[in-house]
Amino acid sequence: MTSLPDWMRPPRTEGWFAEDLDRLPEAPRHTELIDGALVFVVSPQRxxxxxxxxxxxxxxxxxxxxxxxxxxxxxxxxxxxxxxxxxxxxxxxxxxxxxxxxxxxxxxxxxxxxxxxxxxxxxxxxxxxxxxxxxxxxxxxxxxxxxxxxxxxxxxxxxxxxxxxxxxxxxxxxxxxxxxxxxxxxxxxxxx
Missing domain, CATH: 3.90.1570.10 (tt1808, chain A)
Incomplete structure (x- = not known):
């Protein structure tokens, strides 16, 4: 198993907050935040x-x-x-x-x-x-x-x-x- 890149680690123990999305330039396009968790949409678009x-x-x-x-x-x-x-x-x-x-x-x-x-x-x-x-x-x-x-x-x-x-x-x-x-x-x- 490979380790996670640093940008994928939440900046605090409580997880992610709305303002954190603007500080993730390495995240894939269309990254969403749902209940403090990052959701990546990486499947090919139909x-x-x-x-x-x-x-x-x-x-x-x-x-x-x-x-x-x-x-x-x-x-x-x-x-x-x-x-x-x-x-x-x-x-x-x-x-x-x-x-x-x-x-x-x-x-x-x-x-x-x-x-x-x-x-x-x-x-x-x-x-x-x-x-x-x-x-x-x-x-x-x-x-x-x-x-x-x-x-x-x-x-x-x-x-x-x-x-x-x-x-x-x-x-x-x-x-x-x-x-x-x-x-x-x-x-x-x-x-x-």
Missing amino acids: VWHARVATALTNVLTALAPDGTEVDREVTIRLDDRNRPEPDIIATTAPVDGSRTWFSPMDVVLVVEVTSPESEHRDRTVKLRKYAEAGIKHYWLVEEENNRPVAHVYELDEPTTTYAPVGIVRGKLELSVPFPITIDLDSLFPTRR
Whole structure:
């Protein structure tokens, strides 16, 4: 067994904290912090995931109203011990090119496009943590017969849990967090 590189050793006995992610230049891209533990996403990204996330980012960017920005793969500092990195976020935070994370109070929508290695975290852990942090809208986009299916959730504020709004195939039409109409099938067109 080889020894761990120094950067992988927590800086304190309590483990990792949110601010530590910015001090790990040797960590792989897409390193997340969940409950004080580093989570590395090192499996190869599938074409389906990459194309759906890119197309959805482009569509949401075009639909977002003034004052709302759409970004990919930037972490959200949920608390001192949690800094997950969703695939897509829509925020009302001021534009700052040097930003490495967003506050939940500035995030109006989180979108996770599942992949085999992230399914469990996206469906359970992240769903719960985003709700507890007060993020009002969460979408989980999954693959069904090579087509995107959106599981849409909205925050029930009194319980700080997500209520399912619907499972959408084909055309996604919503009025919140801003007016949205998306042909989900167009996000990953199949060629004949």
